[in-house]
Amino acid sequence: MLTALSIRDVVLIERLDLVFAPGLTVLTGETGAGKSILLDALGLALGARAEAGLVRNGATQATVTAEFDLPKTHPARALLAEQDITPSDDTLVVRRTLGSDGRSRAFIDDQPVGVGLLKKLGASLIEVHGQFDAHALFDSETHREILDAHGRLTGDVANVANAWGAWKEARDAHQKAKTDADRARAHEQELRDHLETLTALAPKDGEAAKLMAQRATLQHHDLLVQALQAAEAELVGARGAQPAIERARRGLDRAADKVGAPLDSARQALDRAQAELDEAIGALHTIGASLDPADASLEKVDDRLHDLKTHARRHGVEPDALPALVERLQRELALVEGGGAAIDKLAKAEQVARAAYVDAATSLSAKRAAAAKKLDKAVAAELPPLKLEKARFATELDLLPESDWGPNGRERAVFAVATNPGQKLGPLAKIASGGELARFLLALKVVLAGVGSARTLVFDEVDAGVGGATADAVGERLNRLAEQAQVLVVTHSPQVAARGAIHLRVEKGGKTKVATNVVTLDDTGRREEVARMLSGAVVTDEARAQAKRLMNT
Known part of the structure; x- marks a missing residue:
């Protein structure tokens, strides 16, 4: 507001x-x-x-x-x-x-x-x-949405949209399988050759990344061995950290026998240090064991990486994507060798999904037709008091070709009018004159009150x-809308x-x-202004009396 x-x-x-x-x-x-x-x-x-x-x-x-x-x-x-x-x-x-x-x-x-x-x-x-405003009601693209809101069909539209999504997903899956099968049949021998080569290569998930890390380790093997040996010597040697902590702990233990609690926190800290030190020494041993080049040499790692990269370039993928490529080639060959059974299954699923959509859309169409009749009747009741007694309003539902079906159903809704007897129904904006158009819009808004966010x-x-009774009818409808x-x-x-x-x-x-x-009028000012509108430049007592009657009514 x-x-x-x-x-x-x-x-x-x-x-x-x-x-x-x-x-x-x-x-x-x-x-x-x-x-x-x-x-x-x-x-x-x-x-x-x-x-x-x-x-x-x-x-x-x-x-x-x-x-x-x-x-x-x-x-x-x-x-x-x-x-x-x-x-x-x-x-x-x-x-x-x-x-x-x-x-x-x-x-x-x-x-x-x-x-x-x-x-x-x-x-x-x-x-x-x-x-003369370009109003949303002139756009037929909005008419279906307005009709659905008026008929409280939001839930039905959602059901149709869900069925449409399921049908589209099944249709896309079926189409993709057929396309893949056609391509596979056209290049069957090439697929077999590629799959045979890649199967012999036997790429593994994440293998290239692991080989790169292993290659870096092997390239700096001697440096790592020296670093590990030096670190271990500093920790476990005769003058290393481990013997020093042990000596310190023994000294504190002897003193603790005499003084007790004051040394507890220090002894506990040494225990923690000893545990961390043991973990570090264990990690050094583990790393040292992994550096044993007995089963892997830099030359072997380089050769394996070269093979993976060569085949990856040949197929336009990254080396770590080769296992997924093998799976895709296997699926494509399976489509050829399966004799179309998988495609038939997908085709049947598409038919089932289409039938579900048609059922939901047919139900929605029937409810839209009923809502359209109620809307037309309600608008027709508003027209005579607005001096549009000869006019007709109709909600036309046009069935769309299947290529135009969608999540909103199978028909297009169009609001059509005719302002004179015998006149053909046509678009609201093209058939009605300026004054008629404004009153048509008012009639529609009264009937569609509550539809829309504004x-x-x-x-x-x-x-x-x-003027007269028609103007009073306009005012009465504006008051209802308010x-x-x-x-x-x-x-x-x-x-x-x-x-x-x-x-x-x-x-x-x-x-x-x-x-x-702009002046906000009080009751007296309102009466004077309505009287001016009734009588013109000179406001008479009779006009004031008539204004009072209008306001009281």
């Missing part, structure tokens, strides 16, 4: 701070007062295209900051987590600066981010609906071109304005320079 909006130096707005609340907020004002500037500023904060013309004349930079209440379960948090951004609490702050040179910068919780991320985040926070909805003159989401509406309709829980009046004024300001 949008909780605050701060605007600095945007077009005619020098400084403006607004606070928002849940429910229905209406924005009214004379034509040209600057209502569209507010929406442009909000759009700038949410990643809309930045144009230098938005910077107030005489200012060097425009800044817009929007603050949102962001529950722990909001989907926007997953998007932020992908970018290693974690809001510190339930409040999220986005900010956009725009220089007079047209360059802009974006921030999320004071962390600099790309405008692309800001735009994605904005789409999950706020939906803007107007007569909990703030902005309607820009959704009531344009209508029970489930925060709704902001820019309106010229007194019937809509009268329903606002919060009423913001946009005014243009200033003695020395023109500026846009």
Whole structure:
């Protein structure tokens, strides 16, 4: 939910701070007062295209900051987590600066981010609906997802996706086995020759690395022997460390017979030293035994390494990868010699997985068809009060060819409309006029309330071109939406304005320079503004009385 909006130096707005609340907020004002500037500023904060013309004349930079209440379960948090951004609490702050040179910068919780991320985040926070907005409902790619959410088919879609994954895995395994078998048959003799040579070589896992270490040891054999002998002499010789520790311990033992406890810690330390010394001497003996070149010579090690490296280069692998190469060649020959039994088994597994997918997708298709009928009926019920009684709305489900099947099922969902009798159903954006389009979107949003992550909805003159009962129907539906989401509406309709829980009046004024300001109206101010919208420049008592009746209703 949008909780605050701060605007600095945007077009005619020098400084403006607004606070928002849940429910229905209406924005009214004379034509040209600057209502569209507010929406442009909000759009700038949410990643809309930045144009230098938005910077107030005489200012060097425009800044817009929007603050949102962001529950722990909001989907926007997953998007932020992908970018290693974690809001510190339930409040999220986005900010956009725009220089007079047209360059802009974006921030999320004071962390600099790309405008692309800001735009994605904005789409999950706020939906803007107007007569000419490029809205997500225009994109048929979103219609299936909307239908599934409306029909509560998320679990069914997940089942289809799992079945699709299993089928794809089985199909890939089958295809790979066939490809490997075809290649093996084409090069069967070559495979046999390679396998025979490598089997005779008998490479072992990690053998090359071990030989390299052994080679280094053999190259410095004499140096190591001398070092070991010198170390052992220092430790166990007549004047070495081991006899010295033994002598010290005997001396302390004799004294301990007389003084006792004061020498215990020293005696224990000598015991530990003796144990460590014994371990070191044992390690020297072990190393010395391993240096015996009786079973291995530098020449033999070099010859073995040369053979491994030669065969590795021939097959384009590392020496330590030769054992795995042997296993792969054996598998490929097994495909040839097995007479296709393994491939038949994989083909059967693919058929079983495909059948499971088809079953899950068929079930989902039936549920989608039922959900589409309910959606069409619900939207149809909303159209007559919105002066669209001759219009038709239909959710079309088109079966896809098998090559286009996927984790979301086997059909494409498309929202189609016709605004006049006898007219062919067509895409929403191409069939409806500006005013009709806005009201269609309102009808859809009322029916689809709760679908989507955005909990703030902005309607820009959704009531344009209508009045009387139709305008009242628009207001009633906006009010219903506001029970489930925060709704902001820019309106010229007194019937809509009268329903606002919060009423913001946009005014243009200033003695020395023109500026846009926004005033939050109290009950008296609301009544006066609705009366002005009813009567025009001169507000009459009759208009005030009618405004009061509208607000009470």
